[in-house]
Amino acid sequence: MSTGNGETGQLLLLVATRKGAWIYHGDGERQSWRVDGPHFLGHIIHHLVLDPRDGRTLLAAASTGHLGPTIFRSTDFGRTWQEAARPPAFGPAINGLPARAVDHTFWLTPGHVEQPGVWYAGTSPQGLFRSEDGGTNWAPFSCINDDAQYRQWFGTVQDGTPDGPKLHSIIVDPRDAQHLYFAMSGGGVHESLDGGRTFAPLVDGMEVVEGFAVGDVTFHDPHCLRLCPSNPDRLYQQNHCGIYRLDRPGRRWQRIGRNMPAAVGDVGFPLVLHPRDDKRLWVLPMDGSDVWPRTSPGGQPAVYGSGDGGASWQRYDSGLPASQAWWTVKRQAMSGDREESVGLYFGTTSGELWHSRDEGRQWACLARHLPEVYAVETAYPT
């Protein structure tokens, strides 16, 4: 399959949408952007990720509303794509548990720098998969997919998101390839210290919707989990029930979202961390009141940032619509770059792409009229 006219260059924005993928090529100043796309027009692209280890392998998690899920791979920035020979797929029924089928691959994570070619994938319904050949062949990974306890924690389709329950936020500790995290909506946060052979929940301190049992992992709904690039002992989490920080080796999450303005609350999906400062992070709150509209609170979208690990928060809305803007941003649809003044980027449910070159102080619209944006990643090709 061949689409687009990709080429190497400066910073890339990898934009995955409900109707295809786009690649935005930035100039050195992040002032102008050349658009390349659509790739896979009409396909649902859940995640588009560049391998930072080689700076040229792109993986796209794809499905359509009418066909089974697959993964496409490109090593020429989208000029040509090859389909995975063996996409993520569950095995036959074992352990007396019902057989399952992958509806879509939702999340892609490149493996540890010392394991070139290794990738991890999270699926809907919840499943963990691994490729050892750069995304061509995928196999179920670890015991969790067919473990009776994990099946219970996965819950049912009714317990997941409207698009199905998901395994997401797969994280590899940059110091140790054996140390892994992942999160599930629903099903909590989990950690492995043995390369994925076993996992255990890491949910202490996390809250659940009132009326559900906080001690039952099933009811924990982390929306987005991030590990600080500058301090791998620090994690932040945007949850269905608040914003949290965890400092290892501690095991108890602290709800730092309590420090957000009460009128805005601390519900949302995405969370972005500063590449060099473990106290600095950004979130994009949404309305999680009564029926959960999942829109910008009051129709006034804003990014909130903290420079002190969540002890205090500042509102960043300059340049964003001042009223009557009812979009929101999904968990994979916000990211940051590595520049001195960190650039922030997010894509909206209404198909707009916004960016800030100064850590959120000033925002500008980079693109309009895209399909609903599912994921935005930054990448540096080599």
Added chain:
Amino acid sequence: MRVLIPSALQSYTGRPWVEAEGASVDQVLLDLDRQFPGIRFRMLDEQRRIRRHIRLFFAGEMLFDPDQPLPADGELHIVQALSGG
């Protein structure tokens, strides 16, 4: 037999009509997959269930079972049922 490929899967075959062999629905799909790698998984999940929006017809009859026998000659129509926006 002749097999009609829906437009959504013609990125694999490059054309709407192809030839495939097999004594059952799944054997025909496996032969298609040998010729056009990846195409079967887009129609049949890993538990060999026909995916929700895929419809298969032989001689005007809708087929639901991947193990249903098929004669050597005839036309298998693979149709994509569209829904959603």
